[in-house]
Amino acid sequence: MKVLKFGGSSVAKPERIRGIVDILKGYYTKGEKFTVVFSAFGGVTDSLIEMSTLAAKGDEAYQEHFEAFAARHTQAVHELLDGEYREAVLPELERNNEVLKNLLYGVFLVREASKRTMDYVLSFGERSSAFIISHVLRQSGINAAYLDARRIVKTDKSFGSARVDFKLTYQKIRAHYAQNPDVQVVTGFVASAKGGLTTTLGRGGSDYTAALIAAGLDASVIEIWTDVDGVLTADPRKVKRAFTIPTMTYAEAMEMSHFGAKVIYPPTLQPALLKKIPLYIKNTFNPDFIGTLISDHVDPEATAVKGISSISHVALLTLSGSGLFGVPGTAARLFSSLAAAGINIILITQGSSEHAISFAVQPSMANKARKRVEEAFEYEISMKIINPVKIEEDLSVVAIIGENMRYQPGISGRLFQALGKNGINAVAIAQGSSELNVSVVINRSDEAKALNALHESFFLSDTKELHLFMIGVGLIGSTLINQIRAQAGYLKETRGLEIKVVGMANSRKMLFEESGIDLEQWQDSLQEAATEMDPAIFIGKMKELNLSNTIFVDNTASSKVAAFYEDILDSSISISTPNKIAVSSGFVQYQRLKAIAAKRGVQFMYETNVGAGLPVISTLNDLIISGDRILRIEGVVSGSLSYIFNNFKPGMRFSEVVRKAQELGYTEPDPRIDLNGLDVRRKLIILARETGLPLEAEDVAISPVLPESCRQAATVESFFSELEAADTYFNALLQEAEANGKVLRMVGKLEGSSATIGLQQVGSDHPFYHLSGSDNMIVFTTERYKERPLVVRGPGAGAEVTAAGVFAEIITIGNYLG
Structure with a gap:
């Protein structure tokens, strides 16, 4: 039957x-x-x-x-x-x-x-x-x-x-x-x-x-x-990639139902459990699907964790004080007072110090529970050897469940690593001696994020889902999107990474799609978006969605966006950005951002600030971490200036080369930002700070390249007019360098605590002599690389290489989150 x-x-x-x-x-x-x-x-x-x-x-x-x-x-x-x-x-x-x-x-x-x-x-x-x-x-x-x-x-x-x-x-x-x-x-x-x-x-x-x-x-x-198709690994309303558990034991099903699995309820299981009658959970709308079998059979080959479940709303009460230590019957008095009031306890935890007992109840019962417990310990509270009951609200309980957890070490470690890397704090922890479940009390706002992070860690360890929020979809941003789209299949197959762009914005509109924006038609979707761009609202929405494995990408040069970095990092969200403003502004702010990132255990990556796609900062950090001492750093670190002076040759007018660089997108809209050395200064400041020097902008000595008339021009067009008038000046500089058998290069130099930027003549014995195109080159002279300095060279400008650098950082962050 x-x-x-x-x-x-x-x-x-x-x-x-x-x-x-x-x-x-x-x-x-x-x-x-x-x-x-x-x-x-x-x-x-x-x-x-x-x-x-x-x-x-x-x-x-x-x-x-x-x-x-x-x-x-x-x-x-x-x-x-x-x-x-x-x-x-x-x-x-x-x-x-x-x-x-x-x-x-x-x-x-x-x-x-x-x-x-x-x-x-x-x-x-x-x-x-x-x-x-x-x-x-x-x-x-x-x-x-x-x-x-x-x-x-x-x-x-x-x-x-x-x-x-x-x-x-x-x-x-x-x-x-x-x-x-x-x-x-x-x-x-x-x-x-x-x-x-x-x-x-x-x-x-x-x-x-x-x-x-x-x-x-x-x-x-x-x-x-x-x-639904049986008992799922998690609540599908909160974890989109939840899937059916093929087999479970009665004990596992009981635990899942206690923590909110809606398809089963404990009293249902009791008569079946006593008679050892198997249960199938099947889907009326998908009748051919096998569903979930619940029985008394433990499969030793099954995964350690069978399911992840939660109780969405609990209150945590804590009774603490020196009067609890070593006093027999304390727990009995506590729980008897709650039982007499008809209050059900969801979770209990007590430290070995016996200084505190915490227990979770339904929020509607919290005040009643506090009153009854304080009545039971009225004398001790009056003597100040036990503290009044503390209530923490707006909490959830998340639990991992499985019969085989007891046989596999490291399960708890994976749990807390997954939570920690997503910035989720454990308020309380409970684990029964049966090791059938490990329960963690967390902030209610983090429930869905925790469920997804744990589900990914225990069930989808071969595939990690990264959620990107991107401000700036111009040349660099759109190129990055194209790269992500082109590499999606390869990354999923070979690296186990699935990148979803969940939010994006340009200067006018912003668009959000929790399941991932369609990268085949993102431009039309963003253009049709109804929400006007506001950085504060964008960041607020990103925090509100509170998705696991969130990465913020800033492809702008905006100080308004950079001003939110502190808030973003403090919300346990990693950042990748080519925007130099945040780390090249005040040194104290730079230190603060780095400290917040370290405190929250997130990544703050800005490799593209210095060399576009070149591994400049990472190489510098590797040298320092390995114990090498930096003696000198010299760099042609501006792709635009590299292009200009590499292409400024006899027979060419300097103004024409600058205008061509602007047309190719190598320079800022106003080329003076590049030619005045401001961009180089930012990069030199960043490199100095990575070495530990508290360098500020005023500490960098810049020898002007442009004549005063060019620097003071009212508009970009008037600047070009003045630059044309100065062509003879630049031609003289070029002829002088040629006469010396040298070439002109705009060089930033850091030696000791001295930082300088200026136009230099370099000979054929110097690495900078052979630069071409828009290549950047950074030369590290260190204790280990004294006789033959370490050289990093490659394209230092252009959307493709910069986007590729950001893309590489996204993948690095994804691997860290794993």
Whole structure:
């Protein structure tokens, strides 16, 4: 015998009921022996509660709800049944509706809906659905009969959540099924006390009905049919990549249900567990899918962690003080006071110092719990040897669950590493001696983020999902997006990285898509976005979404965006940026940003600040970390200036070379920013600070390249006019260098605490002599590289190399988060 149960979502609409008929016909034609338990139509129980509440308040609006209830079931009959079957059901349905109508009118008159009355009212949901469906099955050719569970499930008179009389119930079940060989279609949730009063079985009552029938008949299996593909590794509403757990033990299922898995409920499992009856959790809308099998079998080859679950809203109370240390019976007094008040404890943790006991309860019970505990320890609190109870609210409990965790070391380490790298603080920790679960109390706002981080760590360790928020989608930003799109398949296959651009903005609009913006048509999507760009709102939205593995990318040169770096890092979000402003401004601010990043355990990466895609900062840091001492750093670190002076040759006008560099996008819109050495100064400051020097902008000596008339020009065009007039000046500089067998290079130099920038003549014995195109070159002279300095050379300007540098940092951050 199989016992099948279909929930409210499975019978919410006539077309869904037809789908169930197809499922059951498949069983029936195969000769399977089964019985079926049905819940009320989806939403009906809530409707019955609402109409009863209104009636008890004296609100005549209850009648509208009743009429909708009656009409819904009548309509279902008309859509599902024909001829004699319809004629058999409608009169009985009308009689039941009349009884319910009179009952509600009675509630309306006395202005009261007791638990006893409510149990009777609620029974009309299951009784109506099962009665209709039993006739639908008969019409389809299945020899089915309606069974009101009040005839077989017997309870006490604890209305609302009655206690089952197992012995009598099992006797009734066996006796009824022995006399009725046809397929029994049973009302879930409802039962009756001795004397015939209607009772209900409480939350998960229809599942409980199925489990009771299965236990009474020693069924071979119970199938719980719902609207998901079994028990999932996590809540799919919070973890999009959750998937079905193929097998679980009873203990694992109990733990999952305790922590909020909605497809199962502990009382359902108890009768099955005692009789060791397997349970299948299956999907009504995907009936061919195998679902989840719950049994007493432990698979030693299964993953250590089976599922990750959570309780979304808890309050944590802490009793602490020296008066707890070494005092026998303290815990007993604490928990007895809570038990006497009917307060359920979700989680308990106590340190070995015995200085404090923390416990989690439902938030609605927090103040009551505090009052009862403080009453129990009134004397000790008055003597100040125990502190008043502390309450922490807006918390959640996240738990990893699995029978095999006890056999695999390092599980807790992976848990806390995943949380820590995403900036999630553990408020309290609890682990039972069975090692079946490890529970962590965290801030409620971090719940979804924690679930995703843990799910990725334990179930998707081969694939890591990075969430990018990008401001600046101009030349560098759009190139970066193209690179990400082009490399997506390769990164996923070979590096296990899946990069999703979740938010992007230009100077006018901003766009967010939590599941990832379509990078094939991002430009159209951003152009059509309704939200105007505001850096503060953009950063606020990024923090509000609170996604795991979040990386912020700033492709701008904006000081307004850079001003938010501190807030971003402090929110445990890593940064990759070619924007030089933040780390080249005040030294104190530079130190602060680095300190916040270290404190929060996130990455603050700005390699592209100095050499575009060249490994300049990383090379410098590697030298320092390995114990080398920096003696001197010389660099042609501006791609634009490198291009200008590499291409400034006899027969060419200097102004023409500068204008060409501007047209190619090598220079800033105003080339004076480059030619005045301001960009080089920023880069030199950054390199100096990486070596530990507290260099400020005023500490860098810049020898002007441009004549005063060029520097003071009012506009860019007037600058070019003045530059054309200065062509003879620059031609003289070039001729002088040539006469000396040398070339002109704009060089930044750091030696000791001295930092200088200026136009120099370099000979063929110097590495800078052979530079070409827009190449950058940085020469490190160190204790180890004294005779032959270490040279880093390559393209130092251009969207492709800069974007590639940012892309490399994104991947580095992703590997760190792993």
